[in-house]
Amino acid sequence: MAVTELTHRPAATSRRPDPVRRAGRRRTAGDWSVLAIAVLIGLLIAVPFLMILVNSFKSPAEYSSSGPLSLPTQLYTDGLQAFWNRVDFPRKLWNSFLISGSVAVLAVAISMLNAFALGIGRVKGRTWIVVVILLANMLPQEVLLYPLYFMFKAVGLYDNVWSVIIIFTVIQSAFGTYLLASVYSTFPKELLEAASLDGASRLQILLRVVYPISRPTLSVLLIFFFIWTWNEFLIPLTFLVSNATQTVPVAITVLQGDRLMDVTTTSASALLGLIPTLVFFLLFQRTLTRGITAGAVK
Structure with missing residues (x-):
């Protein structure tokens, strides 16, 4: 009887309401x-x-x-129809999706590879490398326009969507490398040592150990890179000059004249440009929330 009382006593006490928790629920x-x-x-x-x-x-x-x-x-609805037909909005929408989606995927992949080498690999002077990458990411875009213009002119990529994809992939991956290198530097070494003892190569460790655990963080970077690239204006305006290669933010400037601006048509164009990013954010809102809160609970 004594044994049964001792075994059941903790269960009984655990069912009692905690006064601290009840007090914490009050606003x-x-x-x-x-x-x-x-x-x-x-x-x-x-x-x-x-x-x-x-x-x-x-x-x-x-x-x-x-x-x-x-x-x-x-x-x-004449303003919506006028903007849709005047700038060939489906074409601009496809260009924005192509550029933003390609940059998001490529920048996340490059950031993961760089951060794996800097945060987990044995790269000498990795702290200074991360600092240089951070300083390069802090450069204003206006400084990059002049040399990039002549470089893409020389290689034949001016007025090509791939010029903007390459530029933003480098810019976004610099930020992603800085962020992921800090995350991977605190990665549990026990998991890496256990994988190495099992005969896994570095590529297998990256794909089967590091990638599954850091997937929430990579999802957050993917969403942010897509939205940031979609809203970019200066570099697409400089390097995409023809009507067939322009993006949605650049197309909105077509409606602005020197001394006259149609406010209702401009508002309609802003609404059409806002809807895709809003739909994208709503679709991946749960993924974004899980990725942000993933590191809060161990």
């Missing part, structure tokens, strides 16, 4: 204040998007009479 005035501030900031961020959505379906006459803050009395 204080500070929690509600932080929540209210977060909601207010969210509303301020959403105001420009709401104005774009409202003004995209207004006619120029209605915009001139009622202003940008009023709701449209009827749906005016």
Whole structure:
């Protein structure tokens, strides 16, 4: 009887509610204040998007009479159709998807290989190499335009989407290498030693040990690289001059004249350019959340 009482006593005590946990569930005035501030900031961020959505379906006459803050009395879609046909939007959309998707995949792959060599491999002076990569990533894009222009002119890649893909792959992989090198430097050495004892090569260790564990971080980099490249403007504007190679952000500038600008058509173009990235973010929101919170729990 004594043994059974001792064995059942911990189970009984574990079912009792913890007063500390119950107290922690109660929201204080500070929690509600932080929540209210977060909601207010969210509303301020959403105001420009709401104005774009409202003004995209207004006619120029209605915009001139009622202003940008009023709701449209009827749906005016001529602005969307005008931008769609004027800039050949499906072509621009495909160029943006091709450039952003290629850069995201290539930059993540190169970042993983570089970080594996710097963070896990035996590269001498890897700290200085990471510092140089970080400093190179901090250079403004305006500094790169002049030498890159002559380089791509010489090799015949000017006005070619691959010129922009190569540039952004190098830029994004520099940041990815810096980030992943810090992550891989804290990688458990026991796993690597166990894989080496089992006869795994370095490539097998990378693909079967390092890659599965770091997949959440790589997913976050992939999403960020895609969105960052999609929103780039200066380099695509400089290196993609023909109508067949331009991207969506560059196509929006076609609607802006020297002394006249159609606000409703410009809002419609901004809406069409925003929808793909918004859909992409919503599709991979769960992947992004899991990747960010993956390192919080061991």
